[in-house]
Amino acid sequence: xxxxxxxxxxxxxxxxxxxxxxxxxxxxxxxxxxxxxxxxxxxxxxxxxxxxxxxxxxxxxxxxxxxxxxxxxxxxxxxxxxxxxxxxxxxxxxxxxxxxxxxxxxxxxxxxxxxxxxxxxxxxxxxxxxxxxxxxxxxxxxxxxxxxxxxxxxxxxxxxxxxxxxxxxxxxxxxxxxxxxxxxxxxxxxxxxxxxxxxxxxxxxxxxxxxxxxxxxxxxxxx
Numbered sequence: 001x002x003x004x005x006x007x008x009x010x011x012x013x014x015x016x017x018x019x020x021x022x023x024x025x026x027x028x029x030x031x032x033x034x035x036x037x038x039x040x041x042x043x044x045x046x047x048x049x050x051x052x053x054x055x056x057x058x059x060x061x062x063x064x065x066x067x068x069x070x071x072x073x074x075x076x077x078x079x080x081x082x083x084x085x086x087x088x089x090x091x092x093x094x095x096x097x098x099x100x101x102x103x104x105x106x107x108x109x110x111x112x113x114x115x116x117x118x119x120x121x122x123x124x125x126x127x128x129x130x131x132x133x134x135x136x137x138x139x140x141x142x143x144x145x146x147x148x149x150x151x152x153x154x155x156x157x158x159x160x161x162x163x164x165x166x167x168x169x170x171x172x173x174x175x176x177x178x179x180x181x182x183x184x185x186x187x188x189x190x191x192x193x194x195x196x197x198x199x200x201x202x203x204x205x206x207x208x209x210x211x212x213x214x215x216x217x218x219x220x221x222x223x
Contacts, residue, residue: 001029002118002149002188003207003215007038007074008049010209011181017049019210021056027204027217031080031107032057033118035151040072050077064089064101066120075101076150078118083108092119092134094127102131102150104138112223114145121153128153132164139168139193145222148191151213155185165191171198173216180208190218197221 001024008017024032039048050073054061058079065075085106092100102119117138121128132152139146148169154161166172169191176183183203192198201218208214 001027001032001215001217002035002151002190003032004035004120004151004188004211004213005037006211006213007036007040009211011179011212012209016210017052019207021053023204023207023210023215024057027215029217030082030109031078031116031147033076033078033103033116033149035076035118035120036074037063037077038072038074040069040074048073050075053077054079060084062087062089062103062105064103064118066093066099066101076103076118076120078103078105078116080105080107082110085113090134090138092121092131094122094124094130097122097124097127100127100131102135102138109222111221112145114147114222115142117146117148119148119150119152121151123153128161129164132161136164136168145197146191146193147220149189149216149218151188153187155187157186169193171195173198173201173218175201175203175214175216177203177214177216178212180210180212180214183214188213188216190216190220192218192220 067074177188
């Protein structure tokens with residue numbers, strides 16, 4: 001599962017992390033990647049969104065905080081029912097654009113180990129091209145079952161990005177996820193290799209008021 005949760009701020013302008021938690025726990029994903037986790041908008045002054053989500057959802061978790069400010073932290077995280085092996089946080093920031101990170105983790109599923117890469121791409125095309133090339137380099141390092149997911153911020157999916165990621169990870173979701181109340185753009189995706197590993201996928205339209213993005217869920221066979 002991947003979801004840009006917009007800091008817990010819904011389209012109804014209500015900040016409510018409990019709605020995020022309810023949506024995720026209803027689907028019971030084995031692994032979930034969350035973008036725009038924002039502790040600068042919190043339920044209470046001493047409460048971290050990272051801590052709230054980790055405690056409520058995942059037995060195992062890793063965080064990538066791209067912005068650390070006096071009033072809180074902002075970034076992404078991966079939560080899992082299954083334990084992690086090796087992990088690495090990649091800096092995929094391009095030039096002087098907003099700091100961006102990618103999370104690479106080895107996940108020990110009951111049927112086998114696979115590699116997961118979660119990312120949140122930037123807003124400019126040049127930036128996204130550079131970030132796509134970086135993720136392709138990561139994908140090529142180990143020829144094993146790979147899941148790559150996140151918010152790729154691709155409004156029109158140009159050939160340069162489709163070619164870069166599509167060649168390495170040909171199986172992918174293609175749902176419109178943004179804006180959540182009238183989805184037109186396929187910003188949020190799940191890729192995987194080998195091609196036959198993805199057995200099914202869907203978006204949850206009932207979450208349209210919880211964030212400005214819809215969550216994407218995929219069933220992927222491991223092992």
